Amino acid sequence: MTAHKEFSEEVRIDGVILARLTPGEDLFASLENIARIHRIERGVILSAIGSLKEVVFRNVKLNTALPVRTENTQEIEEAGPFELLSLEGNLFPSESEGKPIIHLHVMLGSPSGGVLGGHLFKAAIFSTTEIVIGKIDGSSVYKAESDLTGLWELRKK
Amino acid sequence: MTAHKEFSEEVRIDGVILARLTPGEDLFASLENIARIHRIERGVILSAIGSLKEVVFRNVKLNTALPVRTENTQEIEEAGPFELLSLEGNLFPSESEGKPIIHLHVMLGSPSGGVLGGHLFKAAIFSTTEIVIGKIDGSSVYKAESDLTGLWELRKK
């Protein structure tokens, strides 16, 4: 079992990307595109509001132990549309240095006033999304798969 | 139909405003006041916690198409009080350069442990609110109304 170690390091956020997405765009493809255009190797979402539709997200089932396997999670698919109330997450390169791995958690407002959310797999823009991404400088952290948790996790070289 | 274009640009957040609001204050009026005092032309909320009362927010109804019209949304009014769990949003000048347009999405904790939230119209401070706002430098982005979506959206000159 590869147990990734905890770490903490001081980095900087000098450049910040302000972006606005338009109806029908794929959220993940748009973020990959923004990362490519603005050369974001490592980034963190500082703010995002707008509205989303056609979302797929998952949560972990109760009383589950590690590693996180598909059968221990519950996938939820909703057509929406929903107000995008929060989008937290980051993007880091994988060990093999391909396109960045985007890890997003979402929360969505429903007509009853209740909030839905989870680990996001897929979403399209409904009306717009206004997003602010901080570029992380001074880090060599990357993503690698962990046998212990079954997830792609941050690891320090 | 005016379809606002997507865009992305690199900006900076050099100055950051730390503020604390007190019981009974109007959240939107307080933010306008802070923007005026600290000359925030363009800003993004980086963090906010505390508690709110007398909130009015709305969500989009399911199976709704653009543009977003009032009849396609559900407005919710709650006396509270509630823990303020997240306040995401930004402020940008309008085309006509008056006071900034403040766009906020809120999430609130209820006694059952469930979370309520949506696009925020109105709120007063219950106990306190601790808020951190980043000043966006190097941007000429402003807000303009879109025929396509029916909303005030970011547009790049």
Place this chain on the structure above:
Amino acid sequence: MTAHKEFSEEVRIDGVILARLTPGEDLFASLENIARIHRIERGVILSAIGSLKEVVFRNVKLNTALPVRTENTQEIEEAGPFELLSLEGNLFPSESEGKPIIHLHVMLGSPSGGVLGGHLFKAAIFSTTEIVIGKIDGSSVYKAESDLTGLWELRKK
């Protein structure tokens, strides 16, 4: 009654701490440790995702007036595990300058897709937590107990 005044001040976030926590760790103890190692006197959480278990949080009961007393709040304890969808909060020194007071609000995704959350008292890491904390420079703000609200609040010297 000591009514703490509202205030707003311009500060800076130059250094940013990127950290990753591992299964079983106590969230508050980990944050105290990170604050000590990286000499964070005043800080704000800019992003956090991952998953948590063994959480204790509370919300304020409806129709409650100030001050916030224990009997006016509802404490909720959940074994989880849950996706960590948002962690908002900050850390500031107390008047007596001991270890920082960490004030956190959490939101968690449940298998139904619904979201739980409130003012967080206790949590352990389930799979991982990836966290970004901004160090606040140029502030002399600290935490002091308020008779008016019954809470530890930000106060400017």
